[in-house]
Amino acid sequence: MNMKVGIVGTGQMSTLHVAGYRACGAEIAAVCDINRASYEARKPHFGDARYFDSHEAMFEGDIIDAVSVCVGTRHHFDIVAAAVKHGKHVLCEKTLTESGERSAELANLVGQANVNFQIGYMKRYFPATIKALDLLPAIGEIFSAHIRSYQGHEGVHGADLYNKDSWKSRDGVPSPTRAYACGGMLNMAGSHMLDLLHLFLGEPAVVYAANWAPKDYDAETSGNALITMASGAIVHVDACLSPYSRTGTWNDGWDECIALHGKLGKIEVYYPVWDKPGNNAPLVVHYDEASQTTTTLTFPKVDAFHAQIAAFVANCESGRRSKPGATDGLVVDRILSACYQSAATGEAVRL
Numbered sequence: 001m002n003m004k005v006g007i008v009g010t011g012q013m014s015t016l017h018v019a020g021y022r023a024c025g026a027e028i029a030a031v032c033d034i035n036r037a038s039y040e041a042r043k044p045h046f047g048d049a050r051y052f053d054s055h056e057a058m059f060e061g062d063i064i065d066a067v068s069v070c071v072g073t074r075h076h077f078d079i080v081a082a083a084v085k086h087g088k089h090v091l092c093e094k095t096l097t098e099s100g101e102r103s104a105e106l107a108n109l110v111g112q113a114n115v116n117f118q119i120g121y122m123k124r125y126f127p128a129t130i131k132a133l134d135l136l137p138a139i140g141e142i143f144s145a146h147i148r149s150y151q152g153h154e155g156v157h158g159a160d161l162y163n164k165d166s167w168k169s170r171d172g173v174p175s176p177t178r179a180y181a182c183g184g185m186l187n188m189a190g191s192h193m194l195d196l197l198h199l200f201l202g203e204p205a206v207v208y209a210a211n212w213a214p215k216d217y218d219a220e221t222s223g224n225a226l227i228t229m230a231s232g233a234i235v236h237v238d239a240c241l242s243p244y245s246r247t248g249t250w251n252d253g254w255d256e257c258i259a260l261h262g263k264l265g266k267i268e269v270y271y272p273v274w275d276k277p278g279n280n281a282p283l284v285v286h287y288d289e290a291s292q293t294t295t296t297l298t299f300p301k302v303d304a305f306h307a308q309i310a311a312f313v314a315n316c317e318s319g320r321r322s323k324p325g326a327t328d329g330l331v332v333d334r335i336l337s338a339c340y341q342s343a344a345t346g347e348a349v350r351l
Contacts, residue, residue: 016305024310030051066089080109084109096326096330118308144261147235149193151188151189157253158245184223189239205230205351207227222240284299
């Protein structure tokens with residue numbers, strides 16, 4: 001019998017999840033959103049799925065086996081906690097929660113439940129990421145890394161980018177950006193790359209950060225961090241709401257890369273626009289000092305959302321635990337919380 005899935009949240013992200021589940025044969029049995037108008041606007045995507053305006057009601061009984069959580073970060077804790085309480089497997093979009101402290105509490109709840117949990121850091125599922133992980137021994141001990149994530153915004157470039165109402169707080173009310181993401185570019189763009197940092201280099205130890213935002217914006221459009229890993233490697237993180245329309249590997253304004261520098265060589269992985277996997281595939285560039293050669297590795301185009309969802313479904317059906325899991329999401333959120341704390345105090349934060 002096909003796994004029955006529920007979707008919480010009916011925004012753009014939900015359509016990507018629905019397509020992924022259908023691609024691997026899962027049934028979209030139910031959908032939940034407190035905003036009925038949002039559901040109605042995308043109703044054709046959900047087919048015959050039963051509609052709920054309460055996630056608690058959707059979790060009761062055996063209507064679904066698993067759920068995708070596709071709402072803003074500040075809602076994740078309550079929905080995930082309710083899902084695991086009812087014995088439902090969970091695929092939760094990133095970030096796990098709005099803080100390292102809350103994520104530690106949620107990771108503990110998930111760990112005590114007899115369910116599979118996966119956090120939606122889908123870049124792990126690109127063949128380029130898997131190949132880069134396989135190549136790590138070839139570059140020897142890693143002493144530094146650079147992360148760059150320069151992402152555009154809704155086709156707006158140049159000076160116009162710094163006068164967006166969606167980033168401005170009004171009368172003490174958080175901007176739509178902060179309300180949804182619980183932060184700015186470090187949360188939205190940096191989190192995916194911080195997950196890859198954790199995958200490639202392990203645990204962080206010390207974080208020092210500084211942020212920049214235009215006047216009246218309440219979330220950072222440029223976030224920079226210097227992270228010392230437990231291994232001793234030093235990492236520079238640069239996440240930015242980019243004003244540039246024709247930069248990046250594919251000259252499309254999307255400029256995202258992680259570079260790992262080792263004693264024997266280096267690896268660079270270049271990533272394409274997150275929601276257009278059919279356009280380009282990530283690239284791996286490997287420099288080997290012994291042979292003094294640079295090799296560029298190309299890969300077939302893969303929809304990483306489909307790949308991560310296929311893995312999630314397979315793990316739910318087989319009883320295996322997914323990666324990245326709740327503890328991986330916790331690592332990212334601890335780094336993010338440390339970044340914001342450091343940026344606010346001007347002091348390094350030890351994790």
